[in-house]
Amino acid sequence: MELAEAGALPPDLTKGLDLRFGNAAVLERLAVETAYRRGLGDLLAEGSFRLGEKFGRADLSMSVKRMEMPAYDPRASFTQALGYMTSPSGACHLRGGYVVSLAFFGGAKEIPRFSLLQSPIAVRNMQNTGILQDSLGVCRFTGYAFGSDPWSRMLSGVTGMDFSVARLEEIENRVAALERLFNLAAGATPADDALPPRFAESPIVVAGEKRAVTREAQERMRRDYYQVRGWDGEGRPTAELLSSLRLGPPARRPS
Numbered sequence: 001m002e003l004a005e006a007g008a009l010p011p012d013l014t015k016g017l018d019l020r021f022g023n024a025a026v027l028e029r030l031a032v033e034t035a036y037r038r039g040l041g042d043l044l045a046e047g048s049f050r051l052g053e054k055f056g057r058a059d060l061s062m063s064v065k066r067m068e069m070p071a072y073d074p075r076a077s078f079t080q081a082l083g084y085m086t087s088p089s090g091a092c093h094l095r096g097g098y099v100v101s102l103a104f105f106g107g108a109k110e111i112p113r114f115s116l117l118q119s120p121i122a123v124r125n126m127q128n129t130g131i132l133q134d135s136l137g138v139c140r141f142t143g144y145a146f147g148s149d150p151w152s153r154m155l156s157g158v159t160g161m162d163f164s165v166a167r168l169e170e171i172e173n174r175v176a177a178l179e180r181l182f183n184l185a186a187g188a189t190p191a192d193d194a195l196p197p198r199f200a201e202s203p204i205v206v207a208g209e210k211r212a213v214t215r216e217a218q219e220r221m222r223r224d225y226y227q228v229r230g231w232d233g234e235g236r237p238t239a240e241l242l243s244s245l246r247l248g249p250p251a252r253r254p255s
Contacts, residue, residue, distance in 0.1 A: 001020055001023075002057075002060050003051070003055055003057060003060060004019035004020065005019070005020060006057065008055040008057050009040075013039060013040045013043075014040065017030070047063075047066060047068070048060075048063060049066040050066075059197050063091055063196065064084050064085060064090050064192075064194070065090035065188075065192050066090060067090025067092060069091040070092070071093075073204065074213055075206070075212055076100075076204065076206050077100045077114070078113060078114050078217065079100065079102060079111065079115070079118075079123060080093070080100035081119075081195060081199070081213045081217075081221070082119045082120065083096035083097040085194055085221070085222060085225075086127070086222070088176075088180065088182075088183055095127070095130065096123075097126030097130060098130075098140070105144075109122075116217060116221060117224075119224075120221055120224040120228050121228055123225060124225065124228050124229060128172035128173065129143050129148075129172075131172045131175045131176060132148065132171070132172050135171070136151060136155065138151070148165045148168055148169070152168055173230075173241075176229065177241060177245055177247060180229075180231065180235065181237060188235075190222065190235045193222050199212060199213045200214050200218070230244075
């Protein structure tokens, strides 16, 4: 709809389609066209980034690493902004960490949602918790009931092996490092750990105050996140970290 309003779509693709914001009726038709990959739907099926890129407006795709954002506006929570930025798979509130929750029902873990200082540590911790939950095959909502200790005792009891909390933390960090090494080998760079320009340039009003995730705020949070992860300034796991996690040297990007 934004591409159409900007005049970026060719007329043959929009013929018979009233593509403007507020026209909900056309969305049902577009959903069917996307499912059958007909006309504009054939392009929509490739995702918003590829659609915007094809017509010279990739900036209109509200995505990170080409994955579209879910329900939570990052301008209303710096922690959620950093979670989107550093998720290994893109703007995902699961892989990036559902850190917006810490500002509203975090309980003892609650932190201010606009804290530049606390966000990197909170995001790292929430992402690690998600890695553990996914590895165990347990529901993410169990994390609101208890922490790693019950999982440690249950896993140790079921397997007969020693899965202490410290060992679980090592496994979490190992998985995070391996995910990062995979992305780096695939060509990822620190530039991919960023929000679309709109979130820095177009503020929203939160509690009577204008809020945006400025580029300076993004750079600071990204830098501090790399540091708490044990990565260097380019987002590469350091040799010391890999050694401590009993992993090999970092993979080099293909030339």
